[in-house]
Amino acid sequence: MSNQFEVEEVKRAANGQWVSILAEAGLPTELLDGRGQPCPKCGGTDRFSAFRDTEETGGVMCRQCFSERNGDGLxxxxxxxxxxxxxSLQFVAEQVGVQPTAGVTTCREVDIVATVARAKRMPVEVLRQFGAESTKRRGKPVARVPVYNEDGQQHSxxxxxxxxxxxxxxxxxxxxVFLPGQLPxxxxxxxLVEGCKDAAAFVxxxxxxxxxxxxxxxxxxAQLFEGCDVIIAPDLxxxxxxxxxxxGGRLKWIAASVRIARLPGEVVKSGGQDVLAKDGEQAVRTAIEAAIPWEPSSSDADDDRPEVLITFDExxxxxxVLKHLGGLTCPISSPVSDGAERPAIFEHCGKLVHIVNERSPENSLDDSVPQIQPLEKPIIRERITQAVRLVEETNSKDGTILVPKRPPDWLTQSIQKRGNYKYIRRLEGITGAATRWQCDSEAWLRRAVRNPVSTELCFSGDP
Ligand SMILES: [Zn+2]
Structure with a gap:
């Protein structure tokens, strides 16, 4: 038994919504601009077009597919x-929220993987090779493609x-990484290309x-590609x-070889076009054969700060970030400068502190005394930017990209007020004895750091 729908009622409800209904059924919206376009069914370059009133009627035209005017969305x-x-009637009814007049069973499940493949113009079997499965996200059917982690496990x-x-x-x-079934x-x-869609196109x-x-x-x-010959084909x-x-730089010593393919077309500032759709298959193959070995560029000048992704999980x-702050060091400046370093940040009585060398007014000697001072917010911000490169994901025309971020306020606050600093070295205090060393304060500090049991500067435990 199938559900019964009143045809005219469904059509009335769909009037004015056809572009999104057709998109849900897998017709790319960009083909519905009224101009001559390739047909989603039979190809060509301009044989397909939408009517001026497609939004109202759902009618489209293809010179090849339809012998007469097709002015009906169903x-x-x-x-x-x-x-x-x-x-088709049931599908449209579901899209526009029309209830069946009779019947309670569902006669058709939308194969969302096939629908997505059609809409994105990828072969459905390739999309399935990438592991695509039908599921729901917030009640809406989606084709879910797994993302693999560094151990080759699906983690997202x-x-x-x-x-x-x-x-x-x-x-x-x-x-x-998106992978078509088997690990490299x-x-x-x-x-190696950008996005699941491009990878599927190449497969x-x-x-x-x-x-x-x-x-x-x-x-x-990079370890996923150990011993592989990798050709990176970036978006333009x-x-x-x-x-x-x-x-390329990250793969260099792990892959057997790394080359970069320059796909045909111009590099534009953003929104690199879909090369496969635009240029012929042969041009793309030629470009990949002509890939050139990766070379380090001067602009890679090593920013080796680790990257930390800002997410909602504050x-x-x-x-x-604290983990990396714990590893941040600063040079010990002393008369005998040998490049020795000490932690830049300590924890003292549940607070973040640093050591500053203060000149004491009553001290006639031209030297300074190390002092423990709380780490104020501006300095925390500064230290964060020294320790890590904060990035945030954003959706652009090219898909998800990473953009650099300044330390957000909640992050500096959270780091300042946390009270529990697992990764930060604890400093118990600088005892009064420090004054005995004031003529040689940095050297004193260095000895103390090297020798945590020193009575002058006491650390407890390792970070
Ligand atoms: Zn056609």
Whole structure:
């Protein structure tokens, strides 16, 4: 038994919403601009177009597919998906919230993976090879593609809908790699591209590909490509090119070889176009064969600060930053400067402190006395930026990219007020005896740091 819907009622409800209904069924919205476009079913360059009143009627035209004017959205759905009339009617009814007049069973489940594949113009079997499965996100059907971590385990996912960019698992979801089933193997050639969609397109062309959720790959994922010949094919925008350069550097000593392919087209500032769609397959193959070995560039000048991703999990971000703050050092300036360093930040009585050398007015000698001083907010901000590179994910036309961030207020606050500093070295105090050393205060400090049992400067435990 199937659900019964009143055809006219469904059509009335769909009037004015057809573009989004067709998008949900897998018709790319950009083909509905009224101009001549390639047909989503039969290809070509300009044989397909939307009517001026497509939003009201759902009618579209293809010179090849339709022999007569097709001014009806339900026919469009049938033609696009291959569903029967009752199935198409039910689909539209569900989209616009029309209830069935009779019948309670569902006769058709939308295969969301197939729908997404159609909308994104990827072969559905390739999308399944990347592990895509039908599921729901906030009640809405999505095709969920797994994201792999550095150990080759699925640790996150990316949800694709027929329209829209796709969403990662909340939080740290966008770190990792998209892989078509098998992990990269030593000795094989792997193409590394941006995004799941591009990776699927290349797999569709017969390449072994992997997709990066962002425009650069974090260093820890390089181990997945150990012993592989990697060809990075970045998007043609400046973020893509910069990202590829960084990714190359991270793969350099781990992959057997690293090359960068310059896909045909111009590098634009942002919004690099979809190369596969634009240029022919052959041009893309030629570009990949012509990939050139990765070379370090002068602009890579090593910013070796570790990257910390700002997420909604504020406690986790603060802990991560504190870990790196604990490792931050500063040089000990002393008459015999040998480049020795000491921690830049200590914990003292549950507060973050640093040691400043203060000149005491009653001291006739031209020297200073080390003092414990609380770390004020501006200094905490400064130390954070010295210790780590804060980045935040943002959705751009090119998908999810990372943008540098200044330390947000909640982070400095949280670090200042936390009271519990697991990763920060504890300083019990500088005893009165310090004054005995004032003529040689930095040397004194150095001895104290080297020898934590020193009575003058007492550490308890290791960080
Ligand atoms: Zn057609």
């Amino acid at each position: 026919s469009t759905i049938q033609w696009l998906t291959g569903w029967s009339f009752p199935e 996912y990316f949800d694709l809908t027929p329209d829209g960019k796709g969403l990662f698992r909340k939080g740290k979801g966008s770190a990792g 193997k030593r000795g094989e050639t792997r193409l 569709g062309l017969g390449f072994k590909a992997a997709g990066l959720p962002r425009n650069e790959m974090e260093a820890k994922y 925008d400046s973020a893509g090119m910069t990202g590829a350069q960084k990714t 406690a986790e971000v603060a802990t991560e």
